[in-house]
Structure formats: structure tokens, C-alpha cells
Amino acid sequence: MKQIKWYACKNPKKNIFNPPSVLFHREASPSIRLLNSKTSPIPPPSSPLREVQFAMLGNGDCDDGNDDRCSLNTCGIAQPNSRPAAAASSLVGLPPPFFDQVLDNVLENVLCFLTSHRDRNAASLVCKSWFLAEAQTRLELFIGNCYAVSPARAIGRFRCIQSLVLKGKPRFADFNLIPLGWGARFSPWIAAMAPSYPSLQRICLKRMTVADADLVILATSFPSFRDLTLICCDGFTTAGLAAIAENCRQLRSLDLIENDVEDDDDDGVDWVSCFPPGKTCLESLVFDCVGCAVNLEALESLVARSPSLWRLRVNDYISVGRLFRLMARAPQLTHLGTGSFSSFDGEGDFRASLESAFMASKSLVCISGFRDLAPEYLPSIYPACANLISLNLSYALITTDQLKPVITRCHNLQTFWVLDSVLDEGLQMVAATCKNLRELRVFPLDATEDSEGSVSDVGLVAISEGCKKLQSILYFCQTMTNAAVVAMSNNCQDLVVFRLCIMGRHRPDHLTGEPMDEGFGAIVKNCKNLTRLAVSGLLTDKAFAYIGKYGKLVRTLSVAFAGNSDLGLRYVLEGCPKLQKLEIRDSPFGDTGLLSGIHHYYNMRFLWMSSCKVSVKGCKEVARRLPHMVVEVIRDRLEDDNSVAMEKLYMYRSLAGPRNDAPPFVKLL
Amino acid sequence: MQGNCDNLEDTELRLGLPGIDLTAAASKFNKRALTEDSEIERSSAKAQVVGWPPVRSNRRNGFHARRSEAAEVAGGGILVKVSMDGAPYLRKIDLKNYKGYKELRDSLEDMFKCFSFSLECESSEAEASSGTEYAIAYEDKEEDWMLAGDVPWEMFISSCRRLRIMKGFEAKGLASSP
Numbered sequence: 001m002k003q004i005k006w007y008a009c010k011n012p013k014k015n016i017f018n019p020p021s022v023l024f025h026r027e028a029s030p031s032i033r034l035l036n037s038k039t040s041p042i043p044p045p046s047s048p049l050r051e052v053q054f055a056m057l058g059n060g061d062c063d064d065g066n067d068d069r070c071s072l073n074t075c076g077i078a079q080p081n082s083r084p085a086a087a088a089s090s091l092v093g094l095p096p097p098f099f100d101q102v103l104d105n106v107l108e109n110v111l112c113f114l115t116s117h118r119d120r121n122a123a124s125l126v127c128k129s130w131f132l133a134e135a136q137t138r139l140e141l142f143i144g145n146c147y148a149v150s151p152a153r154a155i156g157r158f159r160c161i162q163s164l165v166l167k168g169k170p171r172f173a174d175f176n177l178i179p180l181g182w183g184a185r186f187s188p189w190i191a192a193m194a195p196s197y198p199s200l201q202r203i204c205l206k207r208m209t210v211a212d213a214d215l216v217i218l219a220t221s222f223p224s225f226r227d228l229t230l231i232c233c234d235g236f237t238t239a240g241l242a243a244i245a246e247n248c249r250q251l252r253s254l255d256l257i258e259n260d261v262e263d264d265d266d267d268g269v270d271w272v273s274c275f276p277p278g279k280t281c282l283e284s285l286v287f288d289c290v291g292c293a294v295n296l297e298a299l300e301s302l303v304a305r306s307p308s309l310w311r312l313r314v315n316d317y318i319s320v321g322r323l324f325r326l327m328a329r330a331p332q333l334t335h336l337g338t339g340s341f342s343s344f345d346g347e348g349d350f351r352a353s354l355e356s357a358f359m360a361s362k363s364l365v366c367i368s369g370f371r372d373l374a375p376e377y378l379p380s381i382y383p384a385c386a387n388l389i390s391l392n393l394s395y396a397l398i399t400t401d402q403l404k405p406v407i408t409r410c411h412n413l414q415t416f417w418v419l420d421s422v423l424d425e426g427l428q429m430v431a432a433t434c435k436n437l438r439e440l441r442v443f444p445l446d447a448t449e450d451s452e453g454s455v456s457d458v459g460l461v462a463i464s465e466g467c468k469k470l471q472s473i474l475y476f477c478q479t480m481t482n483a484a485v486v487a488m489s490n491n492c493q494d495l496v497v498f499r500l501c502i503m504g505r506h507r508p509d510h511l512t513g514e515p516m517d518e519g520f521g522a523i524v525k526n527c528k529n530l531t532r533l534a535v536s537g538l539l540t541d542k543a544f545a546y547i548g549k550y551g552k553l554v555r556t557l558s559v560a561f562a563g564n565s566d567l568g569l570r571y572v573l574e575g576c577p578k579l580q581k582l583e584i585r586d587s588p589f590g591d592t593g594l595l596s597g598i599h600h601y602y603n604m605r606f607l608w609m610s611s612c613k614v615s616v617k618g619c620k621e622v623a624r625r626l627p628h629m630v631v632e633v634i635r636d637r638l639e640d641d642n643s644v645a646m647e648k649l650y651m652y653r654s655l656a657g658p659r660n661d662a663p664p665f666v667k668l669l
Numbered sequence: 670m671q672g673n674c675d676n677l678e679d680t681e682l683r684l685g686l687p688g689i690d691l692t693a694a695a696s697k698f699n700k701r702a703l704t705e706d707s708e709i710e711r712s713s714a715k716a717q718v719v720g721w722p723p724v725r726s727n728r729r730n731g732f733h734a735r736r737s738e739a740a741e742v743a744g745g746g747i748l749v750k751v752s753m754d755g756a757p758y759l760r761k762i763d764l765k766n767y768k769g770y771k772e773l774r775d776s777l778e779d780m781f782k783c784f785s786f787s788l789e790c791e792s793s794e795a796e797a798s799s800g801t802e803y804a805i806a807y808e809d810k811e812e813d814w815m816l817a818g819d820v821p822w823e824m825f826i827s828s829c830r831r832l833r834i835m836k837g838f839e840a841k842g843l844a845s846s847p
Contacts, residue, residue, distance in 0.1 A: 175720030291761075395728075448722070449721070
């Protein structure tokens with residue numbers, strides 16, 4: 001019986017995948033532990049059958065029995081657990097008949113308890129019968145990169161999907177770094193799914209290009225369709241929304257979050273009127289990103305006949321005059337997006353009505369909107385503040401004084417998004433009141449490099465001292481100090497997400513003049529749960545040495561204008577075993593750094609490098625050594641010159657091979 | 670040549686036709702001859718770098734201004750739509766983000782360069798070497814289409830309702846109209 005190469009290999013760097021052995025690992029997730037419990041057919045560790053489990057693995061009996069390809073067959077979807085096998089050395093040959101011991105239908109009944117896709121990916125790698133059973137019972141499909149696997153392949157493996165999450169462009173597309181027409185079209189997916197997934201209920205798309213025609217197909221192909229969530233997508237108009245509204249009779253949620261809805265404002269379709277008459281089962285309607293007017297009467301009528309509605313986020317064409325009427329129709333709302341929060345010309349003063357509406361909405365826990373805030377209306381929300389868990393004021397230009405009466409009432413706040421117009425003093429107020437704060441985002445009013453700083457290290461320190469339970473922070477500022485970042489690392493040890501954007505490129509610590517290495521070093525060292533990190537300011541390779549040394553759980557890393565040499569990149573690629581998403585711009589990393597990650601790239605979702613020092617030659621070398629990587633070079637010019645530093649590299653593992661829909665400015669190596 | 674458009678901000682209104690050569694003043698979406706040096710130069714220059722700071726455009730594009738026309742609001746942004754002949758997508762930009770015609774041109778070039786490439790591939794070899802010329806036209810408050818670059822920048826952004834990137838030969842038609 002042949003021995004599995006990856007089990008025998010003790011050096012994790014040499015593995016293409018560290019195989020999962022979650023079933024036998026004490027720290028496995030609760031759903032996996034269920035499998036090890038007495039009620040499951042999996043025998044306890046001491047029985048001889050356990051050795052059979054290893055034997056099944058030792059048989060290499062996954063997929064086609066080809067060890068090297070085994071893990072890769074699932075790599076487009078799998079995010080394998082990198083914990084090594086508990087007893088890697090005890091593989092012994094036992095006769096195959098024991099396979100039949102675990103009956104398929106028993107297995108399926110057990111597997112249905114697994115919901116996390118990571119757990120399911122792990123289970124599917126055990127052996128062929130597990131692979132098949134898992135494939136037949138998986139209901140939720142998560143595809144982190146739409147180009148990692150072809151629609152046909154995904155549908156061929158998973159036959160009865162009810163829920164799909166599909167992500168397209170890399171995040172830097174949000175900042176105009178990816179030209180129009182790059183790809184990530186939803187069309188091939190919906191075309192393949194329409195005939196194959198009749199019981200599809202939920203679709204969530206992020207950074208995909210979705211055409212109106214796609215929405216029409218979606219609306220007419222799935223009779224049980226309930227939930228549509230589109231995040232940062234583009235390519236569709238209100239015509240597509242109309243198709244959804246009209247045809248999806250079971251629609252529970254239509255959540256449009258930060259999309260580019262491409263309407264010609266004069267020609268927007270009245271999609272709100274397309275919802276069928278009579279009671280609806282609508283629970284969530286989010287359309288704050290839709291850039292054209294909606295039929296106000298139709299909206300009010302829709303809200304009135306949707307008794308299950310708990311979330312409503314309207315766009316800025318809804319004034320306070322309309323808002324309080326909508327709130328009156330839906331006093332059961334828990335999540336409210338307030339639209340423009342001003343009164344339009346000639347409408348009148350609605351302060352009293354609005355305040356009554358907020359007093360009556362006793363269930364509100366989350367408020368956002370305020371797209372055109374008229375400050376005199378802000379006091380209307382005071383009655384709701386004490387119950388608020390989440391408040392998004394990041395589109396509201398308010399001063400410290402205007403913030404004060406609001407925030408001092410928000411004792412239960414856990415999520416707070418705000419503009420830096422509230423200054424450090426505003427953040428000090430947050431720190432003084434919001435003791436349960438978990439997530440803070442401070443956005444810049446003036447997003448340029450040389451604007452006057454509004455918030456600084458003072459605000460950051462205040463937050464760290466007042467909000468010790470902080471888990472996630474996004475902070476834009478002009479300058480920062482190491483001391484402040486170190487303070488945060490000491491005070492907020494629960495941090496999972498730390499994203500600091502010092503807007504001035506290459507800015508050092510403004511007190512000491514030193515690079516920001518020590519600050520970020522302290523973050524990775526002290527915040528033991530950190531999985532997402534974005535760095536900025538003047539940074540040397542030392543910062544990356546720290547990240548490589550301490551950032552053992554880091555999955556997402558964003559780097560801009562940082563580092564000195566290839567060493568920086570090498571530290572990270574060699575030191576961070578959990579790294580999944582690495583996006584780098586304008587940093588002096590070249591081919592040597594790029595090639596130092598060869599051992600790890602198959603474990604990652606993607607690598608993005610733009611305006612760095614990698615060359616086409618280096619990229620070709622990666623493509624040569626890693627045949628399952630798709631290496632895209634997005635160029636400014638069409639000459640093929642190996643030695644000149646190139647613009648943009650985007651590479652990702654894929655089972656589908658190089659895509660056939662690449663536009664002319666994308667070269668696939 | 671490119672400096673002329675920015676200097677127009679300082680000039681008074683003139684009688685008679687403008688003295689500049691319009692095809693040269695119009696935007697050229699040529700391939701930029703990038704050398705390593707100019708790349709570094711670009712990144713260290715004080716001029717606005719693409720996508721930095723990393724703030725999504727819906728947050729940048731002005732506060733207080735999101736209505737259908739490119740309404741000018743004090744302190745707010747001026748949103749206009751930009752279309753390009755042959756491109757399937759529109760873009761929206763905030764004119765307040767730019768200090769002059771040159772910045773606007775550079776930014777539009779960046780946004781739409783993929784389409785100038787697809788046109789490069791289709792054109793003949795002779796044309797490809799010289800590059801394809803484009804002009805920026807805008808629709809003003811009177812719903813007339815004008816070539817961008819004639820009037821001082823401030824006047825332009827207050828009257829511009831939408832932008833269109835058109836091919837050079839079409840633009841000549843605009844230029845010659847009274």
C-alpha cells in the first residue's frame with residue numbers, strides 16, 4: 001500500500017497542501033467534534049478501526065487515487081486546515097474491506113451537521129466515499145475567487161446547492177486599480193446554474209459584474225429564491241432590479257450594498273412598483289447605493305404590506321419628510337438606513353414628526369444613512385441611541401459638538417463608523433462612553449495626502465484606553481506615532497482586524513522621525529488573534545520581519561508604499577503560514593521576493609502586486625513552476641519586454657486554467 | 670502644449686476664435702513611454718496617485734451632492750457621468766477632485782485605457798504606431814456639446830453636466846462650429 005506523500009512529509013513548506021486531519025484533532029471545531037462523539041459511527045481513538053481510517057488515507061484513496069492531484073482537485077474551493085496529522089507516522093497497511101464499514105447514508109446523515117465550508121472541505125479529503133457523500137449533501141457553496149474553478153466543474157461536483165457565495169475582483173478594484181472590463185462576469189455562472197440548481201434560494205455576489213440579463217435569468221429560474229445580496233458589484237441597472245421584484249415571489253431579502261448601479265438617472269425604471277401587490281414576505285430591503293429616485297408612494301405601500309420587514313436602508317432620494325412616514329409604517333424595524341436625513345426644498349420642518357418616529361421605533365438597534373445630513377435633524381435620533389448596537393455616521397459631516405449629544409447616549413454601541421471631522425475630541429468621547437465597542441472605522445473627510453490631519457495618535461490612544469474590547473479598527477489619519485500604535489496593541493489584545501492608513505506616503509513617526517516598524521511590530525506581537533492587517537507610513541523590511549515572525553494567524557495583508565527590499569516580501573511569505581490574501585502596491589519587491597513564495601502560493605487565494613519591481617520574467621518563472629497558478633499581467637503597454645518592471649500582477653490558484661474571457665490588456669502567462 | 674489649458678484659468682475672455690490648435694489641446698490617449706525613472710517620479714510626485722488613499726469612490730465623490738443633475742452645492746462635489754464611444758460602461762466622476770484640465774485628462778485616460786487598447790488592436794499597423802486620438806467633449810447647461818479646454822476651469826466645472834470621450838475626427842466637427 002503506498003504511503004501518502006503529504007502525510008509523511010514533516011516539513012510543512014514542502015507540502016502543496018497540509019492535509020486535514022480535523023477528525024482526530026482535539027482542537028477541531030464543534031461540528032467536527034460531533035463526529036468524534038459517542039453517537040457517531042466514527043469509533044473512539046483506541047479502537048482498531050481508527051487505524052483503518054488512517055489506512056484509508058494511506059491508500060491515497062481520494063478522488064482518482066493520484067496523490068499529487070488529490071488535494072488540488074478541491075483546491076479551488078478548499079481552504080485546507082494546515083494542522084498536521086495527529087499520528088502521521090502510524091500508517092500501516094490494513095486490508096481494504098473496512099471501507100464498507102461506514103455506510104454512505106449514515107455518513108450523509110452525519111455530514112449534514114457540518115455547515116462551515118472549511119470543515120466540509122476537510123471532510124471531503126478523507127477518502128472517496130466521504131468526498132462523494134459530502135458533495136451530495138453540501139447546501140452552501142462558497143467560492144472565494146470565481147476564476148479558481150469553472151461553473152461546470154462546481155456544478156458537476158455539488159448537485160443540490162441552495163446557497164451560493166461568489167467573489168470576483170480583488171479588493172484593489174475598489175480603488176480604480178483594475179481597468180474596466182477586466183472580468184468577473186456573473187453571466188457564465190447564472191447560465192450554468194439556472195438549469196442545474198432548481199432549489200437555489202440564496203445568492204451573494206461580491207465584486208462581480210452582473211448584467212440585467214443575468215438578473216432576469218435569476219429571477220425566472222428559481223421558484224424558491226429568497227435572498228439576493230450584491231456587494232460592490234456593477235453592470236446592472238434598475239431594470240434588473242425590476243425583474244427581481246416582479247418575479248421572485250418568495251423574496252425575503254434584496255440587499256444592495258455599495259454597488260455601482262449604472263442608471264441614466266432620467267431613465268431609471270420604477271422597480272419598487274414591480275413588487276407584486278398584497279402581503280410580501282420581504283424581510284430586508286437595502287438600496288442606499290441606488291443612484292436614482294424611487295417611487296415614494298410605491299415604497300410606502302410596499303413597506304406597509306411587508307409585516308416581516310426588519311431592515312430597510314433607503315437611498316438619498318428619501319428626505320426626512322418621507323422617512324418618518326416609512327418608519328411609521330414599519331415600527332418593527334431593527335435596522336434603518338435613513339437616506340438623506342435632510343428636508344428637500346419647500347418640504348417643511350419635520351423635526352417633531354421624526355423624533356416621534358424614533359421614539360416609537362423601540363426595536364431599532366442599527367442606524368445608518370445620513371447621506372446629506374442637515375444637523376438640525378440629528379437630535380431626532382436621541383431617543384433611539386440607548387438601544388443602538390451599530391451606528392454609521394460615516395457620510396455625515398458633523399463636528400465634535402454635534403457628535404457629543406449623540407455618542408454620549410450610545411452606551412451599548414458595538415459598531416461605530418464616523419468621519420474624522422469629529423476630531424480627536426470626538427474619539428475621546430467615544431472612548432468615554434462606548435465601553436462595549438467592537439468595531440470602529442474612522443473615514444477621512446478629505447481623502448488626500450496633504451490635507452490637514454483631523455484625527456491623530458491622540459484619538460487612537462484614547463480609543464485604545466476606553467474601548468478595550470475592540471476587535472476591528474480602520475483608521476485614516478495623516479500622521480501617527482509608534483507609541484500610539486504600541487499602546488493600542490497593549491490595550492486591545494482582542495484585535496482581529498487592524499487597518500491603519502497613514503495617508504501621507506512614507507510618513508514616519510511624527511514625534512521621533514523613525515519608521516513605523518515598532519508600532520506594527522507590537523500589533524502582530526501582542527494581538528494574538530490578529531487575522532487581518534493593513535500597514536502604512538514609513539516602513540522598512542524590519543516591519544515585515546516582525547509580521548513574519550509574529551503574524552502566525554494573519555490571513556489578509558495589505559501593503560502600500562512600504563519596505564526596502566525583497567527581504568521584506570520574503571519574511572512575510574516564509575513566516576505567515578495562514579496567509580491567504582496578499583495585496584501589495586508601490587513597494588520595492590522584485591522577482592527574488594516573488595519567487596520566495598513558491599512553496600506557499602497554492603495555499604493562497606491570490607497575490608496582487610502593482611507598481612512593484614517584479615518583472616515579466618519573474619512572473620513567467622512562477623507560472624512555469626506552478627502550473628495551477630493563473631498569472632495575470634495587467635499592462636499599460638503591449639510590448640513584451642522581459643526586463644522592464646511591469647505594472648500589475650494578479651495571480652491565483654485555479655483548477656480551471658487560464659480564463660478565456662480575458663480582455664486585451666490582460667496577458668496570461 | 671499641455672500647459673496651455675491650465676493657463677487658460679488666468680486668461681480673460683477673448684473676442685474671436687481661440688488661438689490654440691484644438692486637436693493638439695484635445696486629449697491624446699497615446700501610449701505613454703514609461704521608463705523606470707518616470708515610474709518612480711510618478712510615485713513620488715505630489716500629484717494625486719491613483720487609488721490613494723484607499724477610499725472607495727462613493728465616499729470620495731462629494732458630500733451633499735448626489736442628485737440627478739450635476740448640481741453644484743457649496744462645499745460639495747460635482748458628479749458628472751463620463752461615457753466613451755464604444756465603451757459599454759459609464760463612469761461617474763467628481764469634478765471637484767481635479768484642479769485642472771490636465772488632471773482630468775490623466776484620470777480619464779487611466780479609467781478608459783482598456784478601451785483604447787482594444788481599438789489599438791483592431792486598427793491598422795500604420796495607425797497603431799501613431800496612437801488613436803480622442804477628445805473630451807462636455808454637455809453644458811444649455812445642452813450644447815462643447816470641446817473641453819476652451820473656458821477657464823472654474824467656469825467649466827460649473828457648467829458641465831456630462832462628459833463624453835469621442836474620437837478625434839468627430840471632435841473636429843465640434844471645433845469648427847461657431
